[in-house]
Amino acid sequence: MPPRLSPDIYIQGIRQGDRIILSRAITLIESSLPKDQALASEVIQGILPYIGNSLRIGITGVPGVGKSTFIEAFGNHITSLGKKLAVLTIDPSSQRSYGSILGDKTRMETLVNQPLAYVRPSPSGSSLGGVARSTRQSILLCEAAGYEVIFIETVGVGQSETTVHGMVDFFLLLMLAGAGDELQGIKRGIMEMADAIAITKADGSNIMAARQARASYQNALHLMPPTESGWIPPVHTCSALTGDGIKELWQMLEEYVNLSNQNRFLHKKRQDQNLNWLHETIRQELETAFYQNPSTKQQIPHIEQSISSGEITALSGAQKLLQTYFTHYSTSHRSSDGDS
Amino acid sequence: MPPRLSPDIYIQGIRQGDRIILSRAITLIESSLPKDQALASEVIQGILPYIGNSLRIGITGVPGVGKSTFIEAFGNHITSLGKKLAVLTIDPSSQRSYGSILGDKTRMETLVNQPLAYVRPSPSGSSLGGVARSTRQSILLCEAAGYEVIFIETVGVGQSETTVHGMVDFFLLLMLAGAGDELQGIKRGIMEMADAIAITKADGSNIMAARQARASYQNALHLMPPTESGWIPPVHTCSALTGDGIKELWQMLEEYVNLSNQNRFLHKKRQDQNLNWLHETIRQELETAFYQNPSTKQQIPHIEQSISSGEITALSGAQKLLQTYFTHYSTSHRSSDGDS
Structure with a gap:
């Protein structure tokens, strides 16, 4: 990966239609590294007026x-x-x-x-x-x-x-x-x-x-x-x-x-899409935190098995997993996406 | 609401086709009181073989x-x-x-x-x-x-x-x-x-x-x-x-x-539906915990406003809310549904 640039260089390059900079900015936002994501946030914030x-x-x-x-x-x-x-x-x-x-x-x-x-x-x-x-x-x-x-x-x-x-x-x-x-x-x-x-x-x-x-x-x-x-x-x-x-x-x-x-439908549609994006992102991050939690992760196969074999209902399986998650939560949650 | 019965009375009544007991059991599972939900879980567990x-x-x-x-x-x-x-x-x-x-x-x-x-x-x-x-x-x-x-x-x-x-x-x-x-x-x-x-x-x-x-x-x-x-x-x-x-x-x-x-499609469909029910319940409970969290709740209208007016992206709004939630999390999460 090429070295990172400053937010202003990305923003100016993009605004000037520089394809190389645009491509590098897209590579940046595709990165899952917290540091890249923080930089990407700055770039996005800078181009919002345009x-x-x-x-x-x-x-x-x-x-x-x-x-x-x-x-x-x-x-x-x-x-x-x-x-x-x-x-x-x-x-x-x-x-x-x-x-x-x-x-x-x-x-x-x-x-x-x-x-x-x-x-x-x-x-x-x-x-x-x-x-x-x-x-x-x-x-x-x-x-x-x-x-x-x-x-x-x-x-x-x-x-x-x-x-x-x-x-x-x-x-x-x-x-x-x-x-x-x-x-x-x-x-x-x-x-x-x-x-x-x-x-x-x-x-x-x-x-x-x-x-x-x-x-x-x-x-x-x-x-x-x-x-x-x-x-x-x-x-x-x-x-x-x-x-x-x-x-x-x-x-x-x-x-x-x-x-x-x-x-005015297009305007409304985009506003709705933005609010959906907000709630969709929240949902994804909550689910990632849940399903990546080590205690939860360990229990899931067993719970799914018990549901498929009819020993417990899906509802009671969910309640078991949620109890585990909320109990073991405090020490293990991820922080990589919290630094906007 | 009529007084609650013991799990066995519900289970036997239902199995014998007693409509009054069936109706009372449905009323029980519709209740959102944690105590009722715990009793409902026992009843459901008891009827699973049937x-x-x-x-x-x-x-x-x-x-x-x-x-x-x-x-x-x-x-x-x-x-x-x-x-x-x-x-x-x-x-x-x-x-x-x-x-x-x-x-x-x-x-x-x-x-x-x-x-x-x-x-x-x-x-x-x-x-x-x-x-x-x-x-x-x-x-x-x-x-x-x-x-x-x-x-x-x-x-x-x-x-x-x-x-x-x-x-x-x-x-x-x-x-x-x-x-x-x-x-x-x-x-x-x-x-x-x-x-x-x-x-x-x-x-x-x-x-x-x-x-x-x-x-x-x-x-x-x-x-x-x-x-x-x-x-x-x-x-x-x-x-x-x-x-x-x-x-x-x-x-x-x-x-x-x-x-x-x-x-065998019907069998497969029901198994899939049960696993969907599991993950759907988890999603709902995670979202409820998030959206009912007092610190999150307070910030949402402001964040939604900033997104609609184009000041921030939905992504960065979501990150702000998630940071608040995960920071303020430990003391305030709900426990009403954890007692299966």
């Missing part, structure tokens, strides 16, 4: 849906409009090696070479909570660096979609046309989180199937409860190969921004 | 869908097959008066008068966490009393559906035929939790609309990801008035039980 001016877009879809090529095509369109774009990835399940981090970067070759685009691969091997924390802060750093559109890419198969949904303005679900098999990998509930669905690979012999899929999903979404914003999630088809439908997706996002600025 | 032999069915739908009349019609069919049925209600939002508890009971007049049915209204004025805890334990008490089918009714507009979904074998969503307006009250995500949808009030001039709605929802569900159990959620129409479709719903439940016993 955040919030981007459109934050979550993009998800199962492997095979063509997420990278889609992001590349869509990203190139956005930069062609003169807009600065940052691409962040959230993928807590992957234990990426250094090699595959490179792989991740080269996935989006043309985008990486765009002067207006900044691509940052996923931090490696962390818990979802850790990755979420880094990503939320990376968004702020990118905003302070002047990025106007931020993609947060996630993999479409697990809990991370809910997490990403909680930090973006717009949640885009990529789907394949087909007989339903493509849904195997998508977790139930994700479709109802989508602000739009884009059917990818709508080109060549696949066009008819994509159009049929669009009609079906449009009907399905129509049957779902309306969103809080009053926005009716549309279904688009697009092709990264031919470029069809890409422009229309960006127009759709502009419509969304207009609507949700007009009715 | 639990698990029911089909637990969650039933939800917005007000106006005809939930009470549906439950009455469906319940009467089930008791007509010679099966013992218990109906529990989970509705944390309502602050029911004694008067409306009576109202709740008389809602299901014919069912209340069935010797094979037991109807228990919702506990009044608690948090969702408290209501969930009571209901989970009430299910166990009803099972020990020999009830073979248990309905857990919920109101269809909020967080309680997710909670109920986490404690039942089967989740049934009631819907009205119509142009989509009926969806206004349903929270997004609930449709994807459903193991089946029943379109109610399919009678008279409403039959055609109900059949059309069935076809539409069937298509919509078909587009959703498959359930973990391999079960394909069907859509039925029914009428509490004419009785049409009621018998078929019970046959569907029998099919579900057959399938999920065969593939």
Whole structure:
């Protein structure tokens, strides 16, 4: 890891759009060392006046849906409009090696070479909570660096979609046309989180199937409860190969921004997301302190066993563990995150 | 409140199917007094060998869908097959008066008068966490009393559906035929939790609309990801008035039980639900200790204000609160739930 800089150097570098400094600042906030976290807090505090001016877009879809090529095509369109774009990835399940981090970067070759685009691969091997924390802060750093559109890419198969949904303005679900098999990998509930669905690979012999899929999903979404914003999630088809439908997706996002600025929904959504972030962080830290406590940790397997075999209820198991925790608490709690 | 009994009296009474004792035991587990909770733990521990032999069915739908009349019609069919049925209600939002508890009971007049049915209204004025805890334990008490089918009714507009979904074998969503307006009250995500949808009030001039709605929802569900159990959620129409479709719903439940016993899914689901209950209880108790802590409590409004106005990030706000909590912790933590 490169040596640490002073908070002011980070802040100035970020503000001047220096990508090297931005990358080093993101590396800093990804660090779990208490010293780094304290420094990261100062940097974040310093850039707070310059955040919030981007459109934050979550993009998800199962492997095979063509997420990278889609992001590349869509990203190139956005930069062609003169807009600065940052691409962040959230993928807590992957234990990426250094090699595959490179792989991740080269996935989006043309985008990486765009002067207006900044691509940052996923931090490696962390818990979802850790990755979420880094990503939320990376968004702020990118905003302070002047990025106007931020993609947060996630993999479409697990809990991370809910997490990403909680930090973006717009949640885009990529789907394949087909007989339903493509849904195997998508977790139930994700479709109802989508602000739009884009059917990818709508080109060549696949066009008819994509159009049929669009009609079906449009009907399905129509049957779902309306969103809080009053926005009716549309279904688009697009092709990264031919470029069809890409422009229309960006127009759709502009419509969304207009609507949700007009009715103040975007402002409210971000305020709610911030308060959720507060309480979510508290929950995670309380649980970490509990589950990392040595006395608690030791008892859990036995308690879980007794519950699974029906000897005790989950409630009485929880009460036993909590009693242990609160009794053994005073000497052993962690302090690494208390130094903000 | 009637005087408390000894654990053995509760246990024997419940096992003998004594409704008065069962009701008093449920009242006991609903109590938040530490002494009552300790006694409740003993009762629950005593009935553990006799639990698990029911089909637990969650039933939800917005007000106006005809939930009470549906439950009455469906319940009467089930008791007509010679099966013992218990109906529990989970509705944390309502602050029911004694008067409306009576109202709740008389809602299901014919069912209340069935010797094979037991109807228990919702506990009044608690948090969702408290209501969930009571209901989970009430299910166990009803099972020990020999009830073979248990309905857990919920109101269809909020967080309680997710909670109920986490404690039942089967989740049934009631819907009205119509142009989509009926969806206004349903929270997004609930449709994807459903193991089946029943379109109610399919009678008279409403039959055609109900059949059309069935076809539409069937298509919509078909587009959703498959359930973990391999079960394909069907859509039925029914009428509490004419009785049409009621018998078929019970046959569907029998099919579900057959399938999920065969593939062992039901066993796995219950084990998972029990472990979730463990960790959920731990989370709730940790949060209660945190948010009830006087020093924490005092700071929260100020911190939330600073976050909303953009002075600090949610992360740094959380760190401040956690530092206060962990510093002031040792003398002030609660002990009311540690005595299992």
